[in-house]
Amino acid sequence: MPFCAGCGIFTVMNTFLRAINELGHEDLSKFVFCSGIGCSAWIPSPHFIADSMHTPHGRSIPVATGIKLFRPDVNVVVFGGDGDIVGIGLSHFIHAARRNLDVLVIMVNNMVYGMTGGQVAPTTPFKARTTTTPYGSFEEPLDAARLAVAADACYVSRWTTVHQNELRESIKKAVNMQGFRFIEVISQCPTAFGRRAGFEGVSEMLRWFKENSVTIEQAEKLSKDVLAQKIVVGEFVQKQRRTLVENVHSTIREAQEVEEN
């Protein structure tokens, strides 16, 4: 596999497959995977024995749209990094949530453009050093999970790679739900992010995740300044509303009734 030693992708990949297996799937024949460009796009493609589409950078969600509309019976899962999903592909992400496209998006957020060597991302913490912000990032990061909530997603959760049990349960829940579902996994990139941001190694990054994670309830009591240093984990929303697939197919039925009359 093309991933660096200590990469969080191994955890996400294993956790996903374990979750699917615990749901009773012996293979991936009920799934179609879409991914864009970046390290985490390689989770399904070409590593899963399954149908997968590895698309241009940022376009995994539009391609998934075309697939899901014609194959409501298969589970369409999108894997992507933060650059792919909420950088170049951000508008597709928001619109898919708004339309309630029936896909599960798993975003591996390593806070950096890893595959290209460690450039600043929309998710990079303020003041963190990257190759394109050698004096520290002068921008505030995007909170992708809360954005998905605002865009009316049906399920949103955020965990880190140290929250493997929670992540697994979260995946199991999301896979069996309808509508737009989003799971953000804060993940370590020791190679392209950690070493420039001042971490000694993988274990220090994982310790940082563990010590700085707070629940949504805990976060409510913290000041903005304190919160800026924290990772808020948990389930942000879990609800049902009419999905794009339902709406599109009822439109087809209505159009055909009008035509017949």
Add this chain to the structure above:
Amino acid sequence: MKPAKRETYFWQGNEACAEAAITAGCRFFAGYPITPASELFEHMAERLPQHGGITIQMEDEMASLGAVIGASWTGNKAMTATSGPGFSLMQELIGYAFMTETPCVVADMQRAGPSTGQATKCGQGDVMQSRWGTHGDYAAIVLAPNSAQEMSDLTVRAFNLSEKFRTPVVLLSDEIVAHMREQVTVPPVEGMEIINRKKPKPRDKAFFGLEEVPPMPSLGEGFNVIVTGSTHDEYGVRSTASPLVHRRLVERLNDKIKNHAGEIADSETYNVDDCKIGIVSYGCTSRAIYEATEDAEKKGIRTGYARLKTLWPFPTGIVEKLAASAKAIIVPEMNLKQIFYEVERAAKGRAKVVPMNKIGGGELITPEELLAKIEEVAGKND
């Protein structure tokens, strides 16, 4: 709903394209509003659901073509339509469709650019973009209708070529052809040639090579197909460094079109074997050649033309023929010499190639202007 016999309609070019797409089997349209292609989109929004198909408005042109590609991989014929600015944005996904061998049709109703240019006015400035717009070594199939009738006929052909060669096909129309209303005769659906992609046999595994146009499975059929825009081997497995795998893939993708250029290239011709002045034209501009040729002949100037229905692969053969008989070839275009150099290349110096260009305000080259040019060029070449 489908015409059972030959039927005649009074259709806008955009409508003719939409109806023909449905006849060809198109069941998915994803688009983004843009003048002068919106009527096609609107017509599809009304008509596709009646046929059990889906029309959806996406957030931009990349998303539109992305959704079209996804739909195509579920086994459905799919298309999008746009104009110059949107066509520029789609270049990314056109390259992806080419590399992944995804059949789909992209209609570009050209308008005056660059940039927003004159958004409601006609132009023919996307000729080279349609050939070279996406990055990398790419072979394009581009058809150029010049009437509402051809918006119908060439749309069916675009889908057929796309399915046959497993490649994106561009219907390069323009504002005038897209917007004008004309009589369109639709032949009976029975007996019409409709080509569908070759499907794999149950144990097939090589969906990206081993033969010129490999079979294409659909997602969700149990083939475990790996689709990627990265360089890949015959089985879809990425090979991002091997020189051999890259050469084999990209050369095959180009060859499968290049080796059939003669079959794909199509043109309407008159007097090409025996004329003094030749004209090479396409799209809306070519509507002036009929009257101009007739008038020139009345004045004793033997005139012939090759009206290109396929722009890419470039119909070199017919231009060679024209150059062998004509002393000079006039190339009228609503751009600043885009197909001109191709004609010059094909003519190989045997005939003088004379540009005739007009841009701005959507003003067509009139038959009178073309006649004057024919007379001027004929006078100089006596």
